[in-house]
Amino acid sequence: MIRGIHHVGLTVTDLAEASARWRRLLGLSPAAEDGALLRCAYEDFCVRLTAGERGCVDYIAYELEASVTLAQAGDRLSDAGTLAVPIELPAGRFGLRTADPDGNGVAVVEHVAPDDPRPDVCKHSDALPGFHPRRLQHVNYLTADTPRAVDWYVEALGLKITDWIGDDACWLHADRDHHVLAFLDKGYAHIHHVAFELTDWGEMRVGLDHLAAHRRPIVWGPGRHGMARNLFAYWRMPEEDTFIEFFADMEVLGPNHQVRHFPDDAFASNTWGQLPPRSYFRFDEEAIRAEWEQSQQLGAPLGTRVF
Numbered sequence: 001m002i003r004g005i006h007h008v009g010l011t012v013t014d015l016a017e018a019s020a021r022w023r024r025l026l027g028l029s030p031a032a033e034d035g036a037l038l039r040c041a042y043e044d045f046c047v048r049l050t051a052g053e054r055g056c057v058d059y060i061a062y063e064l065e066a067s068v069t070l071a072q073a074g075d076r077l078s079d080a081g082t083l084a085v086p087i088e089l090p091a092g093r094f095g096l097r098t099a100d101p102d103g104n105g106v107a108v109v110e111h112v113a114p115d116d117p118r119p120d121v122c123k124h125s126d127a128l129p130g131f132h133p134r135r136l137q138h139v140n141y142l143t144a145d146t147p148r149a150v151d152w153y154v155e156a157l158g159l160k161i162t163d164w165i166g167d168d169a170c171w172l173h174a175d176r177d178h179h180v181l182a183f184l185d186k187g188y189a190h191i192h193h194v195a196f197e198l199t200d201w202g203e204m205r206v207g208l209d210h211l212a213a214h215r216r217p218i219v220w221g222p223g224r225h226g227m228a229r230n231l232f233a234y235w236r237m238p239e240e241d242t243f244i245e246f247f248a249d250m251e252v253l254g255p256n257h258q259v260r261h262f263p264d265d266a267f268a269s270n271t272w273g274q275l276p277p278r279s280y281f282r283f284d285e286e287a288i289r290a291e292w293e294q295s296q297q298l299g300a301p302l303g304t305r306v307f
Contacts, residue, residue, distance in 0.1 A: 059105025166264030
């Protein structure tokens, strides 16, 4: 039913500031005059900004396969016991909005064939910056009940399980990309990261140097995930209460993929050996301050927090 991720809807406290920041840090381009829609390259948009009282990830929108209508998607959601309401989106898109069992906003949008289906390298542009991601590709959530979340996305959206790490972390795919979505049990529900694909290791170096020039520290990475195989680096966008991942070289699944179970060890998380700091799964002010001050690396304890 799902072709892949289409866009992330963000609530921001200052539309002009947020648009300029996302464009500056990620190399995104405006797809609307007011800066509320942003794109990586030639897609209609991959980030939608809406003004609100606090910054957060409002919803994730998934694009339907070309053969699936909104009515059929609504029937499947209804069969899964989920109420969905019609929504009209920018750029002539229509969709349905609902929520998963953790309350995360979910939208499905109809497929619209691109005007020019050729690869991006065959196109010309006077607007794209030198550094920009290839595409928005996946999101990961924290949860208190991974099986419940996974069951909902399989039943309601038709995603397929790719792999497990231990019993509490699961990755799901829509096409041959290793994953479009993942859940990790950390005892509470929260978006963890929004992931943008870069072309290769060389482009990741460019991206990380770009972040350094703009004083955005890397929280974990660079490294290589054992499960999913991709190169990664995670950095925080505290203004919208989420991490951003830059990644490249994700595993492409073969036909008739069989679900694999990885041990819950350091190698599955990072074949290069280093696990993330304790702040990596937290979104409170103490964790953010510890990252900016490097206090964890200097040996200062990060206090226990009950979420």
